[in-house]
Amino acid sequence: MIEKKKSGYWLSHLGLCLGVMFIFFPVWLAFVGSTVTQDDIMQPPYPILPGPHLIENYSNALLNIAPEGYDRLSVPVFRMLLNSTIMALGITIGKLVISLLSAFAFVYFKFPGRKTFFWLIFLTLMLPIEVRIVPTYQVAANLGLLNSYAGLIFPLIASATATFLFRQFFLTIPNEMIEAARMDGASPMQFFRDILIPISKTNIAALFVILFVYGFNQYLWPLLITTSSDMQTIVIGLKHMIPTGDDFGHWPTIFSTAMLAMLPPVVIVIAMQKFFVKGLLESDK
Amino acid sequence: MAKINLKNLQKSYGKTKVIHDLSVDIKEGELVVIVGPSGCGKSTLLRMVAGLEDINSGSILIDDKEVNDLEPMERNIAMVFQNYALYPHMTVFQNMSYGLKILKIPKDQINSRVQKAAEILELGELLERRPSQLSGGQRQRVAMGRAIVRDPVAFLFDEPLSNLDAKLRVQMRLEIKKLQTQLKTTSLYVTHDQVEAMTLADRMVVMNEGKVEHVGTPLEVYTKPKTLFTAQFIGSPAMNIVECECKNGEIVLNNGSTLKANTKHQGKANLGLRPEDFSIDDKGSIKLKIELMELIGANTLFHGRLEKNNEPVVVSIPGVLENKYIGKSVGFSFDISKIHLFDINSDQRIN
Numbered sequence: 001m002i003e004k005k006k007s008g009y010w011l012s013h014l015g016l017c018l019g020v021m022f023i024f025f026p027v028w029l030a031f032v033g034s035t036v037t038q039d040d041i042m043q044p045p046y047p048i049l050p051g052p053h054l055i056e057n058y059s060n061a062l063l064n065i066a067p068e069g070y071d072r073l074s075v076p077v078f079r080m081l082l083n084s085t086i087m088a089l090g091i092t093i094g095k096l097v098i099s100l101l102s103a104f105a106f107v108y109f110k111f112p113g114r115k116t117f118f119w120l121i122f123l124t125l126m127l128p129i130e131v132r133i134v135p136t137y138q139v140a141a142n143l144g145l146l147n148s149y150a151g152l153i154f155p156l157i158a159s160a161t162a163t164f165l166f167r168q169f170f171l172t173i174p175n176e177m178i179e180a181a182r183m184d185g186a187s188p189m190q191f192f193r194d195i196l197i198p199i200s201k202t203n204i205a206a207l208f209v210i211l212f213v214y215g216f217n218q219y220l221w222p223l224l225i226t227t228s229s230d231m232q233t234i235v236i237g238l239k240h241m242i243p244t245g246d247d248f249g250h251w252p253t254i255f256s257t258a259m260l261a262m263l264p265p266v267v268i269v270i271a272m273q274k275f276f277v278k279g280l281l282e283s284d285k
Numbered sequence: 286m287a288k289i290n291l292k293n294l295q296k297s298y299g300k301t302k303v304i305h306d307l308s309v310d311i312k313e314g315e316l317v318v319i320v321g322p323s324g325c326g327k328s329t330l331l332r333m334v335a336g337l338e339d340i341n342s343g344s345i346l347i348d349d350k351e352v353n354d355l356e357p358m359e360r361n362i363a364m365v366f367q368n369y370a371l372y373p374h375m376t377v378f379q380n381m382s383y384g385l386k387i388l389k390i391p392k393d394q395i396n397s398r399v400q401k402a403a404e405i406l407e408l409g410e411l412l413e414r415r416p417s418q419l420s421g422g423q424r425q426r427v428a429m430g431r432a433i434v435r436d437p438v439a440f441l442f443d444e445p446l447s448n449l450d451a452k453l454r455v456q457m458r459l460e461i462k463k464l465q466t467q468l469k470t471t472s473l474y475v476t477h478d479q480v481e482a483m484t485l486a487d488r489m490v491v492m493n494e495g496k497v498e499h500v501g502t503p504l505e506v507y508t509k510p511k512t513l514f515t516a517q518f519i520g521s522p523a524m525n526i527v528e529c530e531c532k533n534g535e536i537v538l539n540n541g542s543t544l545k546a547n548t549k550h551q552g553k554a555n556l557g558l559r560p561e562d563f564s565i566d567d568k569g570s571i572k573l574k575i576e577l578m579e580l581i582g583a584n585t586l587f588h589g590r591l592e593k594n595n596e597p598v599v600v601s602i603p604g605v606l607e608n609k610y611i612g613k614s615v616g617f618s619f620d621i622s623k624i625h626l627f628d629i630n631s632d633q634r635i636n
Contacts (some may be wrong), residue, residue: 176370179337184384184431185358194383198374 027262033255034058038067041251053252061256070250074229077257080237083152084216085264087233090153091215092208099159100200103166104192108178118167125160129221137224151225152233156218162207169203170196205275212268234261287348287438287471288313289334294343296329296495303329305495306343314469316462320482321492322518328443330492331475335364335441347438358384363432364441368448369424371416371431377403378412381430402433405464422453429464440465442474446481458484479519483507491515509625513632516557516625522586524625525598529556536624540593542570546621550635557625560586560601569618573598575610589615 033041036051060067064076105111106118136155145151173196181191197204222233232240238257243249289311296304303326311317319327332338334345336357344351352360371380378399385395403409406426416424425445432440445461446454462485465472476482482489483503491499491506491514499506499515510516516524528539530553536544538556561584563571573589580586587600592614600617626635 174368174370176366176368177372179332179335179357180364180366180370180372180431181383182337183335183357183362183364184435185356185387186383190387195372195374199372201374 030255057252057256061253080234084234087152088212088215091156092211094157095159099162102163107170121160147228147231205272209272213265286313290346292344295341303495315487316465316472318474318482318486318489325492326495327475327492362439363435363437365428365445367444369428398434402430406430440472513627522560522599525558527556540591553629555627560599562620562623563600563617566618567616569616571617
């Protein structure tokens with residue numbers, strides 16, 4: 001019995017390791033590509049082990065130094081990363097604030113048309129961003145939001161999904177909780193701030209990660225709203241760097257940029273992980 | 286401390302009336318228990334006093350001041366909830382001090398008040414714990430602490446013990462009683478458990494279907510129930526009700542047995558006989574065919590049927606008795622001073 005158990009243990013670990021390797025392999029190849037020279041990449045076979053050019057490639061990417069025979073990027077990777085991070089943070093925080101407040105209103109307040117409004121919001125879940133992109137562009141342009149962080153952030157700030165998730169979560173909080181707060185003399189906003197938000201911490205952390213990655217990976221909207229290279233996001237920058245047709249791209253720099261582009265989401269995931277675990281351990285209402 | 290007067294309260298949800306014209310006066314420092322079956326409106330009544338539920342008509346007076354339109358906090362009342370409703374992310378200290386914090390009471394004063402309440406409730410060492418790290422009884426005590434620190438004019442308890450196990454319930458019951466006598470704070474206590482009601486109450490309010498059936502001390506309610514409902518609801522096992530006819534001081538049961546009683550009532554009535562007022566007596570006028578016996582410790586219960594008309598009757602005899610009575614016909618006599626007669630139509634007490 002014990003033997004069998006042990007082999008099952010190793011087998012499942014083997015399976016998991018294989019899975020991780022399978023997922024991780026492309027990332028590894030990109031990393032290797034960011035540590036070798038252009039020649040190493042252009043001549044088959046593609047290297048499997050990292051080379052010695054890591055620092056050179058990454059400083060090229062970050063400081064926008066063009067390797068010999070290639071054009072400089074119009075804007076340094078550093079700037080694009082900053083743009084993307086600001087945009088993603090703006091979208092994430094905006095979405096969280098708006099959806100928390102609207103879910104709070106839907107669950108705890110009675111106002112005329114409450115159901116109608118909720119279902120209207122819920123319906124927009126079914127509309128992909130592409131459907132409303134032309135009118136949204138028109139509005140943003142008229143408001144003079146082109147080429148600004150506000151233009152990148154505000155049109156993406158409402159979230160039916162997050163509103164819906166928070167609403168469902170708030171509905172599971174026992175009614176006595178708000179009644180106890182009322183007996184304690186808490187105003188609605190005090191209840192929201194002192195009780196509802198802390199109780200929702202785990203959900204907020206989880207959504208933060210999902211929404212940040214969503215915001216960071218936006219392509220179509222930033223492509224439309226930004227024309228000046230100063231406001232370019234990293235996703236668009238990467239897309240521009242990848243050669244099309246007869247072009248030659250400098251692959252070590254491209255790979256370095258790709259690796260750098262992964263950093264902000266990875267940092268967010270690692271930072272938020274603590275809250276997940278903590279929240280899961282204390283998750284009783 | 287305050288007195289609370291409920292005057293002609295009415296409440297309905299849509300078309301269903303849940304409270305019908307209810308009036309109760311609660312004196313200063315009194316512990317009044319509201320007891321009734323589930324759905325009788327007792328919790329709604331409590332929540333109306335708390336200010337968590339609107340009132341359709343009538344008025345609630347606290348110290349002669351109408352509080353109908355005041356927010357819960359402005360009524361200066363504290364409430365203990367059935368599932369405690371502690372804030373899960375706050376420590377015991379924070380839970381207890383949250384109300385004071387909102388009132389913007391200075392920190393050192395909050396500290397001393399929480400400390401004092403913690404001392405009374407023996408929560409001293411638990412102040413830094415979170416609710417999830419506490420046992421049910423401890424959580425219950427924190428919920429009471431949260432009520433005490435506010436120093437309210439009245440406590441409201443909404444079935445505070447029903448989430449605890451039987452042993453803890455008895456213990457907490459005593460603690461609540463002790464606490465209430467110590468603090469002398471006017472209290473309203475809602476429960477469906479008649480033992481809790483009998484033991485805790487200075488006075489109890491028996492409710493049924495949104496109406497008050499009986500207001501009185503536990504002893505009054507038990508010995509002289511005003512209505513048939515109260516008679517059957519209070520007491521375990523429940524009172525036996527048998528139809529009877531009163532003729533010239535004699536009560537004739539509907540199976541023909543007679544009991545001598547000095548009642549002036551004439552005609553039909555419902556006769557209430559508490560199981561514990563019977564005693565085994567071969568010459569007794571009440572003959573039961575025993576179907577089942579239950580030994581419940583101090584007492585033995587006889588489940589029998591009246592001879593001739595098969596009406597079920599439960600008798601409780603002190604002591605441990607053998608099962609030799611099962612299937613036999615046994616005679617019982619009844620303590621005639623303890624009979625209860627109820628009007629056949631209005632269900633009101635007659636004698």
